Each structure stands twice: as C-alpha cells, then as structure tokens.
Amino acid sequence: xxxxxxxxxxxxxxxxxxxxxxxxxxxxxxxxxxxxxxxxxxxxxxxxxxxxxxxxxxxxxxxxxxxxxxxxxxxxxxxxxxxxxxxxxxxxxxxxxxxxxxxxxxxxxxxxxxxxxxxxxxxxxxxxxxxxxxxxxxxxxxxxxxxxxxxxxxxxxxxxxxxxxxxxxxxxxxxxxxxxxxxxx
Amino acid sequence: xxxxxxxxxxxxxxxxxxxxxxxxxxxxxxxxxxxxxxxxxxxxxxxxxxxxxxxxxxxxxxxxxxxxxxxxxxxxxxxxxxxxxxxxxxxxxxxxxxxxxxxxxxxxxxxxxxxxxxxxxxxxxxxxxxxxxxxxxxxxxxxxxxxxxxxxxxxxxxxxxxxxxxxxxxxxxxxxxxxxxxxxx
Numbered sequence: 064x065x066x067x068x069x070x071x072x073x074x075x076x077x078x079x080x081x082x083x084x085x086x087x088x089x090x091x092x093x094x095x096x097x098x099x100x101x102x103x104x105x106x107x108x109x110x111x112x113x114x115x116x117x118x119x120x121x122x123x124x125x126x127x128x129x130x131x132x133x134x135x136x137x138x139x140x141x142x143x144x145x146x147x148x149x150x151x152x153x154x155x156x157x158x159x160x161x162x163x164x165x166x167x168x169x170x171x172x173x174x175x176x177x178x179x180x181x182x183x184x185x186x187x188x189x190x191x192x193x194x195x196x197x198x199x200x201x202x203x204x205x206x207x208x209x210x211x212x213x214x215x216x217x218x219x220x221x222x223x224x225x226x227x228x229x230x231x232x233x234x235x236x237x238x239x240x241x242x243x244x245x246x247x248x
Numbered sequence: 249x250x251x252x253x254x255x256x257x258x259x260x261x262x263x264x265x266x267x268x269x270x271x272x273x274x275x276x277x278x279x280x281x282x283x284x285x286x287x288x289x290x291x292x293x294x295x296x297x298x299x300x301x302x303x304x305x306x307x308x309x310x311x312x313x314x315x316x317x318x319x320x321x322x323x324x325x326x327x328x329x330x331x332x333x334x335x336x337x338x339x340x341x342x343x344x345x346x347x348x349x350x351x352x353x354x355x356x357x358x359x360x361x362x363x364x365x366x367x368x369x370x371x372x373x374x375x376x377x378x379x380x381x382x383x384x385x386x387x388x389x390x391x392x393x394x395x396x397x398x399x400x401x402x403x404x405x406x407x408x409x410x411x412x413x414x415x416x417x418x419x420x421x422x423x424x425x426x427x428x429x430x431x432x433x
Contacts, residue, residue, distance in 0.1 A: 085337040085345070085361050090352025106354040112323045113381050116301035118354065138297045142375065144329055152270040160270070167275025169291040169303065176270050190327065192377055196298050 070110075072202065073210070082111050093119070097217040098208030100126050109199035117201040120144075121189045124216065128181040130228075131243035134174055134236045136195040141170035141180065146187025151245050153177040159246055177240055195236070203235040255295075257387065258395070267296050278304070282402040283393030285311050294384035302386040305329075306374045309401065313366040315413075316428035319359050319421045321380040326355035326365065331372025336430050338362040344431055362425055380421070388420040 066086075067075040077088040093104040101123035108117045128151070141150055143164040150170045153159045163183060164170055172178045174195060193200040207223050228239050251271075252260040262273040278289040286308035293302045313336070326335055328349040335355045338344045348368060349355055357363045359380060378385035392408050413424050 083340050083358050083360070085339055085357050085363070086355070087335065087347045087349065088354045088356075090350075090354075093354065106327070107325060107356050111356060111358065112379070115323065115379050115381055116377055118325050118327065118377060138300065140292060140303050142291070142303065150272065154270055155268050162272045164272065165275075169273045169275075169278065170271070171273075171292050171296060172270050173268050173296065175268070178270070190375060192301055192303060194297070194300050196300055 072205075078105075078107065078111065082113075091214050094205070095211050095213065096205035096208045097211050097213075097221040098204050099129070099222065100124055100217060100220045102211075102216050103204035103208070105201045105204075108201040109194075112199070114194075114197050114199055116192055116194045117199040119191050119193075119201050119204075121191055121204075122216065123182045123187055124185045125187070126182055128179050128245075131177050131179040131240040131245070133177045133238050133240060134193075134195070134200075135238070136174055136198070137193055137200055137236045138174055138195060139172045139178070139200075140190070140192040141172070142190040143168050144188045144190055146182060146184035148187060148189055149181045149183050151179045151181075161245070177243055179243075179245070198236070200235055200237075203231060203237055206235065207231050207237075257390075263290075263292065263296065267298075276399050279390070280396050280398065281390035281393045282396050282398075282406040283389050284314070284407065285309055285402060285405045287396075287401050288389035288393070290386045290389075293386040294379075297384070299379075299382050299384055301377055301379045302384040304376050304378075304386050304389075306376055306389075307401065308367045308372055309370045310372070311367055313364050313430075316362050316364040316425040316430070318362045318423050318425060319378075319380070319385075320423070321359055321383070322378055322385055322421045323359055323380060324357045324363070324385075325375070325377040326357070327375040328353050329373045329375055331367060331369035333372060333374055334366045334368050336364045336366075346430070362428055364428075364430070383421070385420055385422075388416060388422055391420065392416050392422075 070076045093106040105119045255261045278291040290304045
C-alpha cells in the first residue's frame, strides 16, 4: 500500500504529515528537487525527527565542482552508494584535503569547514545527512533549486538566480565562498 | 593517507578524537561490533555532531527476526543498500505493518513505535541513523554486543548474556518487548 499525504512542502508526499506515523518510501519516491544538474530526494526531515536529523540522496552525472561553501552550525555526511565523488574539505586551521569516495566510503564535514565536491562518474549517488543542534537542512535544495514531481535527473540544469545564493544563507546556514580556492589543483 | 586515532571507544579508530576535524573512512573501516550474526560499523556518532545524529551500517546474513523493541525518545532510519530487509512496525495506535525493503528503499520508525526486522537475503546491508534530541544511539551495538577489530561478519553469532538486555534500556533508550507478537504472520 502506498500512501500520499499533503504536507507543507508538497501537495502529494510520501512523507506523512503526522510525524508519529512510521512509513516506508520506495527508492526515488521521496520529495524531489532539481539543483544544477542534480536530483535531490528527501526521505525524512526535521518534522520527522524533532529537528534532530534528516536523510536525503543527491544523484547526478559527472560534472563540475559545486561551489565552495561552509555551514556555521551544521555537520554533514557524504556517504557514496553509486559512482564516485571527489570531496574537497578545508579544516578550521586552513588545511585542505581532497579524496575520491566510491561506494561504501564515508566523508564527514564538521561545521565551519569549507567544502565542495565533484561527481566523477555518471549515475553517482550520495546519501546525505546534514543537521546541527535543533535544525536541519533538507529543504535547502528545493529553495535554492526547484521542487519537481519528475523522477530522474533534470533534463536541463536548473541554475538559480544570483540573488538566491545570498538569501539561503540565514535560512539554511549555507554561506557560499565565491572567492575560495582549492590549492594544488 | 589513512590516520588512526585513540578515542574513548577504540585504541585505534578512523574517527578523529577531535570533532572539529573533517575525515574520510573507507568502506568497512569504521568502529566495528558484532551482535548476534551481524556486523555493525559506526562511521560517526554523537561526539562528531554535538549529539545530534549518527551514521552506521548493519550487515548480516539471512536470519531470524531480531527481538521487538521500542525507543521512547529515539527516531530511527532503515535505508537498505544491499539485499532485502523485512521491517515490522507498530504505530502508537497499535496498527501493525510489515514491508520488504530492497536497495534504495527507506523506512522510518518514529519514537514509541515498536519495531523489528529480519534480513531476507545474505549480504544484506542497512544504513542506519538513530537519534533523538540531544542523544545518539550508535554505541548500543558494541555495548549489548562486543567490539571487534575484524572485518566481515562474525564467524559465530555473538549472543549477549540475558541480563544485558535490561541494562541497555536506560543507557541507550532501548526497551525490548519479549512478549510482543507480530500479528498475521
């Protein structure tokens, strides 16, 4: 049995509006959004967890590095289930590192560490958890990007208007770093 | 470059003792424990996330249903990456359901919902996140079970002594329900 629910985010969502209800969502049927060339699928968010954590996937083709950014109060997991992701991170002392993650590999980015990533294979999928004390992050993608009912990757990349990059900063604790350089590249 | 760290949990862990440090852990190299026939691998815990969330995997063979239990203050994710898992859940009104999850399928069990699961294929892997406001859950497995340095499934199932099932209740918000019945089975 597959149920759909009206929530504050979707007219028809697989995520129950009542957070006390257990639920199952089949692969791909979470709340979906497009941002650049990627498909983001939210399976659980702050409403489900008393604003403790969330759970989403990011799928995309091999592509460009996403813009460097930093979260003041949000810790982030990158767990690769398909393909390959090159994760770029700078620690709070300015030390930079990059690593290619393949399926089953795990990356952790604490708050205040600038980071970026680049998908290095087509059909890459990352599982993400991104949250800090009392707040979660999962609606960032559809706010900077756009919600979609489609299954699958965007037919055309969705490129946000420039002013939106600034407006997500307070709402989602995402500060873009347009002048950031990854050294040794 | 692979680093090892002495932490409160392991003499040599891939998880940095300093929670401000970004890190990568290759597949299988998190903090490992055996419980019954399963291998549990912790990639991030409360120390990394200001007690907000955690991230671990549970791998096992096809086997028996694990004992029904409930968490008073912990929400739990079951995300299947390999094999198949039958998830049994009862909501707070007593309504029971069961579903088979295969790779990419997602199950969510809110606090106060009795639940259990059974791996239905060999080489099954579940990704788990289990936390509630201000507390995480990931060291439950090595406390009821046993820490291990081994890679791979236990050669013999690790069966906890009976008294330990009660002692984890307060420490990890896990209450076993030995008399619980899953109807329609």
